[in-house]
Amino acid sequence: MQNNDLKQRPQQFALRVIRMTDSLPKNMAAEIVGRQLLRADTSVASNHRAACRGRSKAEFTAKLGIAEKASDETSFWLESVEEAEMLPAQKFAALRKKSDKITAITANHRRPHSHHAPPRLDFQFLLPPRRHPAHLRLAFAQIPVF
Numbered sequence: 001m002q003n004n005d006l007k008q009r010p011q012q013f014a015l016r017v018i019r020m021t022d023s024l025p026k027n028m029a030a031e032i033v034g035r036q037l038l039r040a041d042t043s044v045a046s047n048h049r050a051a052c053r054g055r056s057k058a059e060f061t062a063k064l065g066i067a068e069k070a071s072d073e074t075s076f077w078l079e080s081v082e083e084a085e086m087l088p089a090q091k092f093a094a095l096r097k098k099s100d101k102i103t104a105i106t107a108n109h110r111r112p113h114s115h116h117a118p119p120r121l122d123f124q125f126l127l128p129p130r131r132h133p134a135h136l137r138l139a140f141a142q143i144p145v146f
Contacts, residue, residue, distance in 0.1 A: 007052055009105070010045040010067070013098050017041040017074070020092055030086050037077040043070035044102065064106055071103040 021034040044067050051063035078096050081087060 007049070010048045010102060013095075013102060014041050014045040016095060016098070020087070020095060023091070024081070024086055029084065033077060033080055033084070033086070037074065037081070040070050040073040040077055043067070044074060044106075048106070064109060068103065068106040071099065071106050075099045075103060 017037060021038055024030040024034045047063045047067035047070060051060050051067060054060035054063055075096070078092060078099055081092065082089060082096070
C-alpha cells in the first residue's frame, strides 16, 4: 500500500460519508445522527492529515490517537444508522467495512510510534486493605478515643 494511498483514504471516505448522510431521511433523529456521523468522520480525515504534517513523533502519535478514536466513533454512528434502519443495509455495508478498515489501519499505524506501553488495568481495589506496620499500629493504639 502506497504512503499516498494512506493519506487519501480517510478523505475519500469522508466524501462518501457526506454523500451518504445527504440520503438519510429528513426527520429529527436522522439529522442528529447524520450530524454526529459527519463530525466524527471529518475529524478522522483532518486529524490524519494533521498527523502526517506533525512536527514531532509525539505530535504524530497524539493526532493519530485522536483519529483512531474518531474513526471508532464513526463506526458507532454507522452501526446506529443500521440498527435504526434509517437506510437500506446494502447502501452502507461497504461504508461499514471501510470504516472498520480505517480504524484498524490507524491503530496499527500509531502503535509503532507510541512511546508508552498501553495502560494496564489496576486491580488494587479488589485486594484486601493492607495492614499498617507494627510501629504505626502501636502509635494508633495510644491515641485516646473519645
